[in-house]
Amino acid sequence: MEPRPQPVRISSAPGRLEATVPQLESVRDAVGDIPALLALAQNIGQNAPRPGEGDTAHLWELLASVTAVDVAAGRVLEPHLDAIAILAQARPGAGTRATAGSWSEGPGPAPDAADGAWGVFAAEGAGLRLNATPDGAGRYVLSGSKPWCSLAAQLDGAVLTARLGAGNAGNPGTGARAAFAVNLHDPGVSCETPPWSSRGLREIPSGTVHFEDVRAVPVGGPGWYFGRPGFAWGGMGVAACWLGGAVAVARDFSFALEKAAEGGREPDQIALAHLGETDRIIASLTGYFARTAERIDRGQLSGSGAWSEALRVRGTTAAAVERIQTMVAQNLGPGPLAFNEPYGKRMADLSLYIRQHHAMRDDAQLGALTRIGDRSW
Known part of the structure; x- marks a missing residue:
């Protein structure tokens, strides 16, 4: 019989950590099953604390405890919780909620990650650029490519960074970077799945995602992210x-x-x-x-x-x-x-x-x- 998962304690009372064991047992049972781990991330995200809101240590205990069960599971959970926090930070006090699959026409409020599985893509790579162009209706259109996008083909939405203003891979320009929320099910999104030679994190290959006229919602202003x-x-x-x-x-x-x-x-x-x-x-x-x-x-x-x-x-x-x-x-x-x-x-x-x-x-x-x-x- 597999050993019972043990939480990682930073500062919480033992009884509070004991209450997380059923979640950790579910993580243990889902090791290697990315759809199941994404579902667990969504479940944990419904009640997980957000950083800076009075319970940061317990948030970190959740992240550490899940990763102690399986490192790849922690690698799935962390960006989903980070996306939740980023979108909440971008609209303090906002009560309107939108999801990756239900963004309405017009700018509207910044979406949140309450439903669906989310990632955060902020890396850049040589010869690759993602541009954000205003569409005249308060939103932006993304075109270009973004590297190191882990699990993009299996996620519903992502917070990502893009360059404002004109430019391309050969002429990067000086556009500032800004954050956007994007629906990864948009037909203009295509995800590369590269060969993954590493023994580590084999369930979570990170490839390049290409965007062709993909509408996105701004998250904060230039430089905010x-x-x-x-x-x-x-x-x-x-x-x-x-x-x-x-x-x-x-x-x-x-x-x-x-x-x-x-x-x-x-x-x-x-x-x-x-x-x-x-x-x-x-x-x-x-x-x-x-x-x-x-x-x-x-x-x-x-x-x-x-x-x-x-x-x-x-x-x-x-x-x-x-x-x-x-x-x-x-x-x-x-x-x-x-x-x-x-x-x-x-x-x-x-x-x-x-x-x-x-x-x-x-x-x-x-x-x-x-x-x-x-x-x-």
Whole structure:
């Protein structure tokens, strides 16, 4: 019988986390089934907290706990919850709701992601450009291509960024980027499904999506998407998923040591030292997430320092994940990677997922901000 999923605690009371176990059991039963995971993401999204609204730590616990069950499941859930938050941030106090399949004629309110499965596509690539042109009725028409659009063919809607003004791949122009909500079932949308050679995140290939005169609803104004505090908060939500993956790998390590001890092989000093370091890293990380969530909910990370803190959280978490993976792999050796499917999948999925962190380039960005005084020391 498969072990009962365990939530990842950041700061919530144990009883509250216990109430999430049935959802985590559903995630466990749906591993590898993307339509089922998308349905679960929609279900979780109906009641999940939004960042900055007083319960950010529990939002991150949900993301971490789902990812601890299966990294790919966390990779499905996170962008859906992020889209919900982005659309809510764009229309504070709005009571009118629209969905990807029911956008009316005319500009109307920004849609939300209450129904359907949503993604967030903000990456750009060399030689690719997505242009947004006003249609004269308060909406925009999208034309061009967008890279790194995970699961686009299976989603209903997406929040994406596009360039305003004239330009193309050969003549990019200087158009500012703005966010738009788009119906991915529009006939002008076509999704590439590229070969996916990686062992990691095989259920979630990311391809290029092409848009041909696709109507879209503006979400905020030019520059709003990247300038809002929620951009930094969403980046920390991704790091919460990485935290969940690290916790799962640490649990694999602890379980393996227990099984070996039951068979008469007690852990040596090196294994114990690595287990102790793993515990220390995770305790430090969860404490950091708890403090950061509290600062967000108190309104202390809504200004210019929000992105600096996001870079710190993401960099610290990515380094912790890599350190834990290295220690566990060195201790457990090649056997589990070769013959233990859940462990091998988790290690491969997590290794690819944390490459969303840009390593020293992100540290360089943080260093530039630190240099101009955006620091606490």
